Amino acid sequence: MPNITLSGIAKSYGGGDYAVKNLDLTVPDGAFMCLLGPSGCGKTTTLRMIAGLEQPTAGSIAVGDRVLDSVERGLYVPPEKRGMGLVFQNYALWPHLSVRENVEFGLRMRKVPAPERRARAESALRMVHVDAAMDRYPSQLSGGQQQRVALARMLAINPTVLLLDEPLSNLDAQLRLEMRAELKRIHEESGTTIVFVTHDQLEALTMATDVAVMNEGELQQLAPPMEMYARPANRFVAEFVGSPPMAIVEIGPSPTGLAGSLMRFVESHSGQSVVPAAVGVRPEALHLGSPPHSVWSEEATVEAVLPAGSSWTVRLRILDTELYVLSYTPVEATAGQVLTCWTDQMHLFGADGTRIPSWDKTGVGA
Numbered sequence: 416m417p418n419i420t421l422s423g424i425a426k427s428y429g430g431g432d433y434a435v436k437n438l439d440l441t442v443p444d445g446a447f448m449c450l451l452g453p454s455g456c457g458k459t460t461t462l463r464m465i466a467g468l469e470q471p472t473a474g475s476i477a478v479g480d481r482v483l484d485s486v487e488r489g490l491y492v493p494p495e496k497r498g499m500g501l502v503f504q505n506y507a508l509w510p511h512l513s514v515r516e517n518v519e520f521g522l523r524m525r526k527v528p529a530p531e532r533r534a535r536a537e538s539a540l541r542m543v544h545v546d547a548a549m550d551r552y553p554s555q556l557s558g559g560q561q562q563r564v565a566l567a568r569m570l571a572i573n574p575t576v577l578l579l580d581e582p583l584s585n586l587d588a589q590l591r592l593e594m595r596a597e598l599k600r601i602h603e604e605s606g607t608t609i610v611f612v613t614h615d616q617l618e619a620l621t622m623a624t625d626v627a628v629m630n631e632g633e634l635q636q637l638a639p640p641m642e643m644y645a646r647p648a649n650r651f652v653a654e655f656v657g658s659p660p661m662a663i664v665e666i667g668p669s670p671t672g673l674a675g676s677l678m679r680f681v682e683s684h685s686g687q688s689v690v691p692a693a694v695g696v697r698p699e700a701l702h703l704g705s706p707p708h709s710v711w712s713e714e715a716t717v718e719a720v721l722p723a724g725s726s727w728t729v730r731l732r733i734l735d736t737e738l739y740v741l742s743y744t745p746v747e748a749t750a751g752q753v754l755t756c757w758t759d760q761m762h763l764f765g766a767d768g769t770r771i772p773s774w775d776k777t778g779v780g781a
């Protein structure tokens with residue numbers, strides 16, 4: 416199946432504000448792409464445009480050579496002719512139909528003959544592991560099972576693309592975790608291209624093959640999840656992806672305190688060729704104890720140690736700034752103790768908020 420290409424897509428609902436601004440995005444064939452961003456950033460609008468439920472104000476959408484929307488050419492293919500399956504946050508199963516009948520429903524609408532209908536419904540239900548409950552009614556299923564049936568209903572119609580809008584947000588934490596693993600397995604088994612909308616960065620990191628981070632209607636970065644985590648393209652992505660979030664230290668014109676300390680280190684490593692407006696450090700990239708040679712280090716006062724079973728969060732004061740360290744080995748420290756804190760991984764951002772890539776080549780970049 417070919418790629419989905421969005422070119423110069425914009426959407427205004429009127430009133431001059433744009434929900435999506437000049438978006439260029441390619442969803443590769445077989446990808447599991449997450450559209451990630453805070454509430455109101457235009458994720459759902461983008462998904463609805465791909466589905467054909469909204470028409471763009473500008474730009475074009477194509478699947479391979481097949482143009483689905485082109486504002487310029489006055490072209491628009493309605494949702495039912497796009498071969499895409501859509502699952503919303505509030506998926507609705509028919510309460511008076513059994514699980515099997517619910518899954519067969521879409522096939523019946525498409526006039527698929529009864530024996531094939533039955534076989535395809537059963538196969539889709541097997542894929543989502545709800546085949547044992549095929550003759551039950553939706554009210555007799557758990558939330559997670561209902562969610563799987565909603566997915567099976569879409570999978571049964573063999574969509575070229577599966578569009579999912581926050582489908583896990585109504586589930587409790589345990590079920591969400593299970594469903595993330597299930598969705599990943601279903602994606603790998605079916606090979607279907609998935610576009611998934613979420614505001615949950617962990618959901619995007621754990622499931623996606625590609626993440627598109629959006630803010631205020633604009634694409635911030637498109638990258639595989641681990642690459643995005645390791646090298647966020649700008650401050651927005653750096654702070655949005657990761658929990659606890661990356662600490663960002665502003666470097667003013669004549670920096671003092673922690674900013675001054677970091678800046679001296681940056682200058683000594685880059686020969687003053689790099690002038691950051693901000694330096695970012697991830698909590699897990701900060702370490703306590705004797706530093707290896709040639710890394711940044713500073714004395715730190717422990718303010719609190721917060722054990723959480725498998726990890727330890729430590730609140731420190733370094734010069735004039737509070738910072739959090741995330742450690743995966745036990746931290747035996749008490750409040751008031753002075754330790755050395757060091758890091759060999761810094762992210763540098765320029766005045767326009769974008770990453771300074773030349774720093775990454777110094778060996779101290781991420």
Ligand SMILES: Nc1ncnc2c1ncn2[C@@H]1O[C@H](COP(=O)(O)OP(=O)(O)OP(=O)(O)O)[C@@H](O)[C@H]1O
Pocket residue numbers: 428433434452453454455456457458459460461614
């Ligand atoms: N039908 C509509 N009419 C007018 N404005 C709309 C409509 N749908 C969305 N918007 C506006 O467009 C912007 C983007 O909305 P969208 O639903 O795409 O964001 P989102 O990132 O999916 O947010 P959420 O996670 O809260 O669903 C918002 O400012 C929203 O208020």
